[in-house]
Amino acid sequence: MSHFLNDGILEQTDFMIPSKERRKQGRVIMIECVQKIPCNPCSTICPQGAITIEGNITNIPRVDFDKCNGCGLCIANCPGLAIFSVDESLNNDVAEVGIPFEFRPLPEVGEKVNLLNRNGEIIGIGQVNKVRNPKAYDRTPVIYLLVPGKLSLDVRFFKSRNE
Amino acid sequence: MRIVDHPILDFPHDRKKIFFTFNGKKFEAFKGDTIAAALHAAGVRVLSRSLNLHHARGFFCAIGKCSACEMTVNGVPNVKTCLDPVKENMAVKSQTGWGDFPGFYETTNYERKDIPVMKADVAIIGAGPAGLSAAIEAAKLGAKVLLMDENHQIGGQLIKQTHMFFGSKEHHARTRGIDIAKLLLRECESLKVEILTGCSVVGYFFPNELAAVKDNRLFKVDADKIVVAVGASENMLAFEGNDLPGVYGAGGIQTLMNVYGVMPAKRVLMVGAGNIGVIVSYQLLQAGVEVVSVVEAAPTIGAYQVHASKLVRCGVPILTSHSIKRAYGEDKVTGATIVKLNKDWQEIPGTEQEVEIDTVCLSVGLNPASELFFQAGCRMSYIAELGGNVVLHDENMETSISGLYVAGDVAGIEEASSAMLEGRMAGISAVEALKGSTEGMIKMKDDVKKGLASLRTGPFGRQARIGEEKMKEAAKK
Numbered sequence: 001m002s003h004f005l006n007d008g009i010l011e012q013t014d015f016m017i018p019s020k021e022r023r024k025q026g027r028v029i030m031i032e033c034v035q036k037i038p039c040n041p042c043s044t045i046c047p048q049g050a051i052t053i054e055g056n057i058t059n060i061p062r063v064d065f066d067k068c069n070g071c072g073l074c075i076a077n078c079p080g081l082a083i084f085s086v087d088e089s090l091n092n093d094v095a096e097v098g099i100p101f102e103f104r105p106l107p108e109v110g111e112k113v114n115l116l117n118r119n120g121e122i123i124g125i126g127q128v129n130k131v132r133n134p135k136a137y138d139r140t141p142v143i144y145l146l147v148p149g150k151l152s153l154d155v156r157f158f159k160s161r162n163e
Numbered sequence: 164m165r166i167v168d169h170p171i172l173d174f175p176h177d178r179k180k181i182f183f184t185f186n187g188k189k190f191e192a193f194k195g196d197t198i199a200a201a202l203h204a205a206g207v208r209v210l211s212r213s214l215n216l217h218h219a220r221g222f223f224c225a226i227g228k229c230s231a232c233e234m235t236v237n238g239v240p241n242v243k244t245c246l247d248p249v250k251e252n253m254a255v256k257s258q259t260g261w262g263d264f265p266g267f268y269e270t271t272n273y274e275r276k277d278i279p280v281m282k283a284d285v286a287i288i289g290a291g292p293a294g295l296s297a298a299i300e301a302a303k304l305g306a307k308v309l310l311m312d313e314n315h316q317i318g319g320q321l322i323k324q325t326h327m328f329f330g331s332k333e334h335h336a337r338t339r340g341i342d343i344a345k346l347l348l349r350e351c352e353s354l355k356v357e358i359l360t361g362c363s364v365v366g367y368f369f370p371n372e373l374a375a376v377k378d379n380r381l382f383k384v385d386a387d388k389i390v391v392a393v394g395a396s397e398n399m400l401a402f403e404g405n406d407l408p409g410v411y412g413a414g415g416i417q418t419l420m421n422v423y424g425v426m427p428a429k430r431v432l433m434v435g436a437g438n439i440g441v442i443v444s445y446q447l448l449q450a451g452v453e454v455v456s457v458v459e460a461a462p463t464i465g466a467y468q469v470h471a472s473k474l475v476r477c478g479v480p481i482l483t484s485h486s487i488k489r490a491y492g493e494d495k496v497t498g499a500t501i502v503k504l505n506k507d508w509q510e511i512p513g514t515e516q517e518v519e520i521d522t523v524c525l526s527v528g529l530n531p532a533s534e535l536f537f538q539a540g541c542r543m544s545y546i547a548e549l550g551g552n553v554v555l556h557d558e559n560m561e562t563s564i565s566g567l568y569v570a571g572d573v574a575g576i577e578e579a580s581s582a583m584l585e586g587r588m589a590g591i592s593a594v595e596a597l598k599g600s601t602e603g604m605i606k607m608k609d610d611v612k613k614g615l616a617s618l619r620t621g622p623f624g625r626q627a628r629i630g631e632e633k634m635k636e637a638a639k640k
Binding site: 004005006007008009010032033034035036037038039040041044045056057058077078079080081082102103104105116117118119120121138139140156157159 | 168622
């Protein structure tokens with residue numbers, strides 16, 4: 001058991017991670033939700049049926065990474081803002097990470113940003129690749145960042161470089 | 164200061180401006196602001212002075228429970244300025260202690276026969292998630308429903324919950340609290356529920372009569388069944404300087420920023436890492452306020468991991484086994500000392516750290532607002548897992564006084580989703596007792612019961628499960 005109960009920080013061993021092969025095939029999600037809480041919108045909203053919560057609503061969601069096509073609907077609809085996407089199909093040096101972002105101002109496409117890890121520490125510089133904010137996302141835009149390939153499983157937030 | 168750009172909320176800046184005076188000086192407000200909110204927007208945090216030592220007093224709860232915001236308005240003392248909206252040319256004055264009552268006895272000399280009476284099948288006190296849900300179910304079953312709330316906006320604490328709710332579709336999961344309030348209100352309106360805002364219920368009289376006050380006029384409510392869904396108040400914590408303006412309840416802060424669009428602070432220390440503490444910390448960041456850290460006396464975080472994680476990745480550390488030792492400043496908070504605690508929750512000398520802040524935000528639990536039940540003479544019990552003194556009730560949410568029901572946080576502190584289900588249960592049961600049971604009602608109650616049980620599964624439902632067990636035990640005695 002990691003120390004998240006003491007500091008709120010998860011480690012990669014705490015949740016399901018899609019295989020390197022799957023990540024190389026294109027966008028796929030990761031659910032960083034490890035406690036039995038009464039919540040299930042991820043499983044009801046997934047158009048692919050890739051997310052399941054078996055039995056009681058407090059059970060932890062499971063992802064079928066082969067069914068997941070990385071559409072991102074769950075990222076914007078997770079009440080805990082705990083779902084992210086990773087895409088390592090671009091090349092070895094650059095990966096794309098999708099992050100739910102409920103702050104203002106929204107970043108500009110092409111903008112360089114500081115990349116933060118789960119601890120809130122700056123671990124590198126990335127670039128905004130896409131800002132998705134359709135009505136269906138209901139004020140939870142998803143920001144897709146280009147990040148150094150080796151940081152794809154660590155980048156979980158970003159801040160403007162002016163802050 | 165006002166919030167200019169918010170990711171979730173819209174605060175149009177072309178709202179109608181109105182003017183009032185505070186201690187003789189002219190101030191502006193947006194229409195709909197409470198007096199306390201308008202003063203905070205103008206940077207005024209010291210509202211009054213204490214009775215004996217003349218210490219500065221600011222508000223704490225912002226929902227009319229703590230009475231720290233009382234001021235003299237148009238000559239009337241002890242007006243809760245966190246509830247009363249600003250009106251054009253209003254004269255607001257700080258007061259010291261109790262304030263003066265000029266002509267008090269002349270103006271309140273009512274003849275008993277003058278007191279108007281309102282009649283209803285079901286009267287509901289409190290228009291939060293529980294009260295609204297009770298009203299909807301009772302009205303759907305054909306009852307004439309009267310819904311009263313002392314606030315001027317309907318929705319209770321939902322109106323400041325900008326985050327998406329947990330649960331399943333039936334519990335409005337992934338809908339934001341602010342939007343759930345709108346949905347429930349719309350349903351009440353379409354069902355012709357009579358709604359009174361700015362209305363305080365001040366007494367219960369056997370059998371099933373209420374005394375209420377609106378616009379400084381007393382009236383009586385004569386109802387066949389009564390549902391009390393008045394929620395809870397925020398706990399205070401004992402530490403040096405806890406009475407300084409700038410020590411606020413987390414809910415009070417939420418009211419300022421999420422209801423009135425007022426920048427509540429510049430730099431905040433959050434005390435308590437339960438769900439409310441970490442959610443409000445995140446909402447402070449969304450409003451553009453800096454949060455230096457969250458201190459939590461317990462060795463582990465009480466909040467859902469997902470809420471904690473989304474805050475920590477923004478760069479706000481959560482320090483478990485830490486607490487606040489003192490807050491200091493002249494008439495307002497300018498800093499605080501935090502300290503590490505050992506396994507026995509005792510301060511470890513030498514671990515003190517100073518933090519430069521202008522606001523301490525307390526989220527150290529809630530306490531059921533049980534006053535009306537005490538006054539009514541209901542059977543009560545202290546159940547720590549439910550937050551304090553709670554009224555004993557059965558599965559139908561009926562108390563020891565026949566026809567008097569309870570729902571929501573006042574029945575035991577839980578989440579809004581359980582409050583809505585308890586409200587539905589109380590609403591259905593009240594009409595069932597009034598009009599006789601039907602198969603439909605039994606089925607509805609069964610569904611609600613299942614929903615509640617499902618919300619209370621898992622480790623986070625443990626408190627509620629233990630609380631309910633203790634409630635059953637206490638009721639048997």
